[in-house]
Amino acid sequence: MALFGFGFGIPAAWRPFGEDVFANPLVIFFILAGIALLALRAIAARPVPELIPERALVVGCVVGLAAFLVGNWVGVHVLAVH
Numbered sequence: 001m002a003l004f005g006f007g008f009g010i011p012a013a014w015r016p017f018g019e020d021v022f023a024n025p026l027v028i029f030f031i032l033a034g035i036a037l038l039a040l041r042a043i044a045a046r047p048v049p050e051l052i053p054e055r056a057l058v059v060g061c062v063v064g065l066a067a068f069l070v071g072n073w074v075g076v077h078v079l080a081v082h
Contacts, residue, residue, distance in 0.1 A: 001064035009071020
């Protein structure tokens with residue numbers, strides 16, 4: 001989550017997916033995370049909380065959000081991605 005959060009944060013100010021609310025890189029990041037969890041559920045044929053504890057899921061989301069914000073800061077202030 002941290003790696004992909006950071007990766008989605010770097011070009012976030014540039015808005016690479018468009019100007020729509022659902023095209024925001026943070027929204028796309030969490031949609032892809034949800035799709036990955038649904039795929040894990042389908043592949044394992046077991047509920048996700050049996051595979052990954054709820055606390056770890058929440059921590060992963062918080063870490064992904066923090067990494068997104070760090071990546072956004074790096075993209076805007078260090079790399080000057082526009």
